[in-house]
Amino acid sequence: MLQTGAQSAFAQMLNDGILTDIVVNAIGGSIRAHRAVLAAHSAVFRCMFSHDLREKEQSAVDISDMSSDGCQALISYLYGTLSEEEFLAHRSELLFAGDKYGIAGLKETCEKSLIDDVDTDNVLERLQMAHLYGLSALKRTCMTMLVEFKRVHRIPEDFREFARTGDGDLVAEVMESCRRQGYLPPWYDLASAGRVRNQLVLVPKKEDDPA
Known part of the structure; x- marks a missing residue:
């Protein structure tokens, strides 16, 4: 330095x-x-x-x-x-x-460094850090990787946990961004999803539901 x-x-x-x-x-x-x-x-x-x-x-x-x-x-x-x-x-x-x-x-130095080594394994963690600390550039990078590059399909278990425990506004934002790209993660049944206080409530598919 x-x-x-x-x-x-x-x-x-x-x-x-x-x-x-x-x-x-x-x-x-x-x-x-x-x-x-x-x-x-x-x-x-x-x-x-x-x-x-x-x-x-x-x-x-x-x-x-x-x-x-x-x-x-x-x-x-x-x-x-x-x-x-x-x-x-x-x-x-x-x-x-x-x-x-x-x-x-x-803060700016940390954000740049976090962007440099974001990958599929840590993208959800980095997205939540970006949301927590207001890091707009890091958030854009994570959203692009998850949604536009469709990395969301490579981490189904991690995404389930994120959808269950993550910030509700952030989860809804990811899902809405996927929808705008013309797809939704296949392990969620959006037909049975409800809306509570204008936030998307994600309902996991039952094991015997058709894919």
Whole structure:
């Protein structure tokens, strides 16, 4: 990852433990850092340190929904020292952090990376991530793969589980997109489907129904 001159200087100070003034507490460990670096990348952190909040008074930020390794990857990103290997190992946590703390560049980097290696095996997982975090480019990629390339027919069991447990609006959107392409997954009997609150309710075919 490319570093700016300021990032390089702060990274050296962090490495040497010079003037660190904030402790980031995560699951399994704590990491020292500089408020200025965190605040420069995130309006959320900037707000914490600019007002009379607990984080400012205690010189500590509690990130109780990230592992210490994931949090270290986040700090490394902010200082411009994150390796590709470390990024890929903690990509899901970094996406979560980018969304939670409003770090647009990190969120965009994660989205591009997720697009690069989307495939039939992970397309439904990626689609749900795109829906959850508002990643429009990733969502378009997944929808194209599922609907236009008809990969939905290659993963019947995974799609059944997605239809059963996934977000109702997202499931309905996939089914409607299939319908517009002129087909529907064969394991659903849309003739007996109902509509509840304008959402498509999918009714699986019975085992003895004709194909």
